[in-house]
Amino acid sequence: MAGKPIVGRLALIGIGLIGSSLARAVKRGGLAGEIVCTARSARSRETALRLGIVDRVESDPAAAVAGADLVVLCTPLQSYEAITKSIAGALAPGAILSDVGSVKQHVLDSLGPLLPEGVHLVPGHPIAGTEESGPEAGFAELFDNRWCVLTPAEDCAPEALAKVSALWEAVGSRVEVMDARHHDRALALTSHLPHLIAYNIVGTASDLEAVTAQEVIKYSAGGFRDFTRIAASDPTMWRDVFLTNREAVLEVLSRFTEDLFALQRAIRWGDGDALFDLFTRTRAIRRQIVEAGQETAAPDFGRPHGDGGADE
Amino acid sequence: MAGKPIVGRLALIGIGLIGSSLARAVKRGGLAGEIVCTARSARSRETALRLGIVDRVESDPAAAVAGADLVVLCTPLQSYEAITKSIAGALAPGAILSDVGSVKQHVLDSLGPLLPEGVHLVPGHPIAGTEESGPEAGFAELFDNRWCVLTPAEDCAPEALAKVSALWEAVGSRVEVMDARHHDRALALTSHLPHLIAYNIVGTASDLEAVTAQEVIKYSAGGFRDFTRIAASDPTMWRDVFLTNREAVLEVLSRFTEDLFALQRAIRWGDGDALFDLFTRTRAIRRQIVEAGQETAAPDFGRPHGDGGADE
Ligand SMILES: NC(=O)c1ccc[n+]([C@@H]2O[C@H](COP(=O)([O-])OP(=O)(O)OC[C@H]3O[C@@H](n4cnc5c(N)ncnc54)[C@H](OP(=O)(O)O)[C@@H]3O)[C@@H](O)[C@H]2O)c1
Ligand SMILES: NC(=O)c1ccc[n+]([C@@H]2O[C@H](COP(=O)([O-])OP(=O)(O)OC[C@H]3O[C@@H](n4cnc5c(N)ncnc54)[C@H](OP(=O)(O)O)[C@@H]3O)[C@@H](O)[C@H]2O)c1
Numbered sequence: 001m002a003g004k005p006i007v008g009r010l011a012l013i014g015i016g017l018i019g020s021s022l023a024r025a026v027k028r029g030g031l032a033g034e035i036v037c038t039a040r041s042a043r044s045r046e047t048a049l050r051l052g053i054v055d056r057v058e059s060d061p062a063a064a065v066a067g068a069d070l071v072v073l074c075t076p077l078q079s080y081e082a083i084t085k086s087i088a089g090a091l092a093p094g095a096i097l098s099d100v101g102s103v104k105q106h107v108l109d110s111l112g113p114l115l116p117e118g119v120h121l122v123p124g125h126p127i128a129g130t131e132e133s134g135p136e137a138g139f140a141e142l143f144d145n146r147w148c149v150l151t152p153a154e155d156c157a158p159e160a161l162a163k164v165s166a167l168w169e170a171v172g173s174r175v176e177v178m179d180a181r182h183h184d185r186a187l188a189l190t191s192h193l194p195h196l197i198a199y200n201i202v203g204t205a206s207d208l209e210a211v212t213a214q215e216v217i218k219y220s221a222g223g224f225r226d227f228t229r230i231a232a233s234d235p236t237m238w239r240d241v242f243l244t245n246r247e248a249v250l251e252v253l254s255r256f257t258e259d260l261f262a263l264q265r266a267i268r269w270g271d272g273d274a275l276f277d278l279f280t281r282t283r284a285i286r287r288q289i290v291e292a293g294q295e296t297a298a299p300d301f302g303r304p305h306g307d308g309g310a311d312e
Numbered sequence: 313m314a315g316k317p318i319v320g321r322l323a324l325i326g327i328g329l330i331g332s333s334l335a336r337a338v339k340r341g342g343l344a345g346e347i348v349c350t351a352r353s354a355r356s357r358e359t360a361l362r363l364g365i366v367d368r369v370e371s372d373p374a375a376a377v378a379g380a381d382l383v384v385l386c387t388p389l390q391s392y393e394a395i396t397k398s399i400a401g402a403l404a405p406g407a408i409l410s411d412v413g414s415v416k417q418h419v420l421d422s423l424g425p426l427l428p429e430g431v432h433l434v435p436g437h438p439i440a441g442t443e444e445s446g447p448e449a450g451f452a453e454l455f456d457n458r459w460c461v462l463t464p465a466e467d468c469a470p471e472a473l474a475k476v477s478a479l480w481e482a483v484g485s486r487v488e489v490m491d492a493r494h495h496d497r498a499l500a501l502t503s504h505l506p507h508l509i510a511y512n513i514v515g516t517a518s519d520l521e522a523v524t525a526q527e528v529i530k531y532s533a534g535g536f537r538d539f540t541r542i543a544a545s546d547p548t549m550w551r552d553v554f555l556t557n558r559e560a561v562l563e564v565l566s567r568f569t570e571d572l573f574a575l576q577r578a579i580r581w582g583d584g585d586a587l588f589d590l591f592t593r594t595r596a597i598r599r600q601i602v603e604a605g606q607e608t609a610a611p612d613f614g615r616p617h618g619d620g621g622a623d624e
Contacts, residue, residue: 128533149531189517190536194536199590201568202594204571211501215498215502216502222439223504224502226538231591231594231598235592239588239591242587243579249579253579255516260508263512268558279543279551281518282540283544285517285528286541287544288525289540294533
């Protein structure tokens with residue numbers, strides 16, 4: 001179902017879960033005249049070609065971006081600077097540089113100064129993903145009905161923003177433009193803190209002497225296993241998120257800890273009313289998320305009942 | 313597919329998610345000669361009758377347990393004492409009193425002294441559930457391939473333990489007998505702490521001024537929404553869990569907090585290696601849980617890709 005291309009040549013730097021999902025969705029919609037990609041390893045580049053999700057691969061990032069209208073960085077955040085330095089000279093005048101990284105102020109601050117005159121910087125973040133990695137893990141529907149946040153610099157050219165926005169809408173996303181710092185605060189809460197907590201509880205569980213690893217696994221259906229899925233997310237990606245969104249993460253973390261101490265106190269002193277009040281308040285949010293189409297209402301994530309049903 | 317009954321008359325006190333799932337599974341297998349139940353509300357009792365998952369309902373718990381071989385408490389933990397006092401006189405000599413509560417030492421300590429001579433106490437805990445409540449939320453397959461932990465008192469009659477054990481196996485569970493205190497420690501880690509953390513993060517999110525409720529909902533696919541499901545669990549049940557397993561919960565919570573402070577330090581000082589190491593270590597556990605059949609390997613809990621796929 002090829003429509004009118006939104007972009008002439010699209011260059012993807014990195015073709016993992018997000019890059020390859022974007023490539024698939026752009027191909028599906030006929031949204032680019034040509035899709036070129038590069039990746040660190042020959043293996044990933046070959047996989048992308050073999051899967052037919054890109055038209056051409058290049059081992060040299062500078063060759064990949066030559067003549068591209070839109071370049072999207074789809075690599076871990078801390079690789080951005082070196083990559084941008086290596087491609088800056090090859091970017092066409094009027095080209096747009098965008099990305100999909102989970103942190104946004106850092107992108108504006110670190111890449112802005114590296115770009116030649118006439119290249120537009122439009123950082124972006126599709127709020128969609130899974131805990132899987134690599135070009136084979138992607139799928140074209142990943143962005144359907146998910147939000148994509150764009151955080152252009154104040155002096156960004158309106159046409160550049162409009163083009164990136166149109167592309168994300170065409171792959172199924174709903175687009176929201178906001179201040180980068182606000183994005184980083186909101187995502188610190190809805191994404192970075194949940195991942196940090198999940199990594200931490202899984203770490204605590206594996207270190208506890210009183211309970212064996214075998215028991216943790218056997219009784220994980222009591223709630224723990226839900227955290228292990230998040231805590232199976234890519235270590236490089238998440239290290240980079242925490243290092244590039246340090247302030248916002250530390251801020252929400254300190255609120256979380258403060259609240260946790262209050263809860264700890266309520267347990268210690270047997271304050272059943274305080275526990276009951278909190279546990280009642282938290283139910284409403286779930287309903288709103290389901291209503292907003294950001295989750296299915298099926299209990300237990302639609303795990304087949306006879307097979308995976310559980311929690312506790 | 314009625315087999316040979318394991319129990320003559322089975323009395324269920326409470327017919328919510330767990331009680332009604334047990335009733336359905338026992339009916340499916342023809343595992344009891346008669347299933348009688350009681351519930352607090354007339355509405356739940358009528359629902360149970362209408363659904364055909366029990367043979368008889370009684371409004372008075374003492375009438376429900378009269379002549380029963382096995383009585384299973386399926387109500388919130390803090391209701392156990394009053395219920396047991398009201399039924400103790402009606403329990404048949406040789407009857408077994410069991411339960412499905414998520415905490416076990418408390419059951420031994422509080423109910424043991426209330427039982428007449430000749431009645432056997434065999435506390436149990438099926439490690440299976442969802443965040444839903446009530447008689448309509450149950451299903452017969454809930455216990456399939458899930459663990460059920462039994463924590464008999466030291467002087468428990470072997471036949472009593474054998475009968476309860478046989479019933480749980482016949483409804484699809486794998487049975488493990490262990491010390492009640494050890495159960496409480498293990499579940500504090502794999503179930504109670506995850507719920508506490510989930511309730512807490514959802515509470516923190518709803519109180520944060522810097523991010524609106526609307527944003528929390530919109531961007532919940534970044535990880536947060538997974539916590540909201542757990543935090544939508546029944547407030548009464550969970551208040552009772554934390555009040556009756558206080559010590560074990562406080563103990564694992566203090567380990568969790570200690571580890572979280574170390575992680576906070578690593579973020580503050582930009583210690584990428586420490587973050588990367590933890591994030592790598594936590595991946596292995598997930599694989600083992602999937603291998604142990606306690607979770608499906610599908611990314612994102614098998615949420616339909618075009619519909620609910622996400623995380624971030
Ligand atoms: N995963 C999510 O849920 C999610 C959601 C939203 C946004 N994001 C953001 O998307 C970006 C990519 O994440 P992903 O999940 O797609 O990761 P991924 O599946 O691991 O793919 C990463 C890609 O980047 C390449 N790469 C890695 N390090 C590189 C380096 N130092 N220099 C050049 N190329 C490098 C990799 O090449 P090889 O394949 O050759 O190693 C691979 O093609 C991250 O910035 C992340 O914050 C992720
Ligand atoms: N939910 C889980 O995931 C899960 C998993 C394993 C174990 N458990 C344990 O199972 C037990 C029941 O949980 P559930 O999820 O089945 O709860 P539920 O769906 O809310 O059902 C509770 C049942 O107990 C009755 N009840 C409530 N308070 C009572 C009281 N004060 N006196 C007499 N009856 C009362 C209710 O009657 P009405 O319907 O008339 O209100 C209802 O029939 C709890 O001890 C819990 O720890 C739960």
